[in-house]
Amino acid sequence: MIKIKNLCKSFGDNQVLSNITETINQGDKVVVIGPSGSGKSTFLRCLNCMEDPTSGSIIFDGEDLADLRVDINKHRQNIGMVFQQFNLFNNKTVMENITLAPVHLKKMTPAEAKERGIELLQRVGLEDKADVYPSTLSGGQKQRVAIVRALAMNPKVMLFDEPTSALDPEMVGEVLDVMKQLANEGMTMVVVTHEMGFAREVGNRIFFMDEGQITEQGTPEEVFGNPQSPRLKDFLSKVIV
Amino acid sequence: MNFASKFDVFWELFIEQGGWKRVISVGLVNTLLIAVLGLLIGIVLGTLIGAVKVMPKYKLLPKILDKICTVYVGFFRGTPIVVQLLIGYYVLWPLLGITISPLNTSIIIFGLNSAAYVSEIMRGGILSIDPGQMEAGRALGLSYSTTMIKIVIPQAIKNILPTLGNEFIALIKDTSVVSFVAATDLYKTFTEIGNVRYEYFMPYLAMAVMYMVLVFIISCGIKAMERSLRKSDKN
Ligand SMILES: Nc1ncnc2c1ncn2[C@@H]1O[C@H](COP(=O)(O)OP(=O)(O)OP(=O)(O)O)[C@@H](O)[C@H]1O
């Protein structure tokens, strides 16, 4: 689904990703873990070129997204992204947030988009919030709407960057539930998170990132049950209580 | 100084002979026309310039546009509005071989002038919007310009509305110089009343009061707008 080849990313002199080569397959639920500053967000953001890779390639749908000549907007329509800070459009209602892109990009008629929006909102239990503005929602509700907004484009893969890190603890569950549901439906997902319970339960592959590289990876059983490197052991001992 | 006789003269010309009608229907209307239409032109053009100013500048075209905008803003902020009016009316139009009425000249020049100021306000407004809004739009596959127009700029405009109100007040006050190109505004119509008896004491006093009332009313409008905006932020 996504083939990452020799991906490098530097901000000025600061090399954040070094030479990552990896394949994400259809239906994978990849969970990316690692210490703060190890490059998890940067890695995720390179996948849809929110950050342009310094070198290397990201092959998606047969095209190299790192190539500046490809129409990145077209490909991003198929790659949903969910942010830590939700980033709902403040000047749009919940329904407008959901329908804006599919309608503007001519993926759906306004009526179709609205119907799909209602259906998705029902799935996350927020159908009564369709006409309110984001500022009236709780963090957990905002994030569920943000997930719905991304899903409304019918993406082939969903990227999540610490979707529950900005939430009050009592709201983490409602967002993780939606993500689990999505995983069960077979969505291909790449999730950066500190929720190790979620990683174990939902992930089929765990990437451990350290200093800009994926230094260890495997099934949750392998990574959590039998970590190899001292760095991973050290990391796990700190996050798992 | 005989205040009573000055007042009598003014009363006779302004009230009894109906001088106020021209002051309102021509002077006040033109002053407002120049300020309102000038501000509208300023907002449209200023938004464009502000948007150019915040564009990422990797490519050549944004770089060139940015330079042009910098020169434009530098010119209009760096020269007196009177000079701009005179250059437009007596230099530029003849050079271009076109005739534009004093009133329209004033509207155009005030529009171009206010665009320079609005562009700076707009730039600040756009930069005050959380970059996450642009990111979310781009991540959905929307283009930079679509996200700018549909998401970022509407929020920026809402944030800068009070500042734009102040720009409007500044414009109203500045319009008092349009008689340099023979446009008829409040100042001009009051001067005409003074010219009848060469008695300017009361006309100019009345003019000052009128500008003050005008600005006071607009300030109240801005305050009311700020209050309702603050309320809608909480909704
Ligand atoms: N836009 C940027 N400009 C410059 N440096 C950046 C930028 N984004 C990230 N970095 C740097 O890249 C490094 C990796 O950042 P990144 O956000 O990818 O880490 P992370 O693993 O997601 O960390 P966290 O768990 O804290 O979110 C950090 O040193 C950071 O300072």
Ligand SMILES: [Mg+2]
């Ligand atoms: Mg991060």
